[in-house]
């Protein structure tokens with residue numbers, strides 16, 4: 320099948336490649352770009368493991384063809400750390416609050432939570448739960464993921480996160 324040339328910005332770097340029209344964006348990211356932090360859980364738009372940020376929106380990259388992302392500005396989990404390589408507030412939150420077990424959902428969760436906090440820097444617990452509704456975790460039961468996002472929101476405001484009394 321004839322291949323099509325695509326270019327896009329990924330984690331701040333200009334990248335290009337040849338793809339078949341049917342190539343999913345997640346496959347382009349993982350196989351052509353070797354950015355394997357973006358996971359594949361279902362390939363049917365259900366789990367959110369493949370979530371990346373495209374032009375300021377959370378997108379499930381198994382739902383989009385690579386050619387549809389031509390010219391886009393994409394951030395993957397590999398682009399989520401601070402510029403100096405230290406952990407972002409969200410990454411630190413997942414670590415401190417035990418927001419992961421197997422870690423399979425974690426890249427998608429963090430990328431999604433990043434956009435959620437960009438749109439709403441001080442979300443309520445209900446808003447966090449609604450905001451990550453498209454991302455499935457089979458391990459943690461979400462409680463610690465919610466705390467991790469609350470931790471990041473608090474840190475961004477310069478305050479220490481205090482867990483609500485149970």
Ligand code: FES
Nearest residue numbers: 360361362367381
């Ligand atoms: S792999 Fe894309 S939503 Fe599950």
Ligand code: FES
Nearest residue numbers: 420422456457458
């Ligand atoms: S930590 Fe295992 S699926 Fe979320």
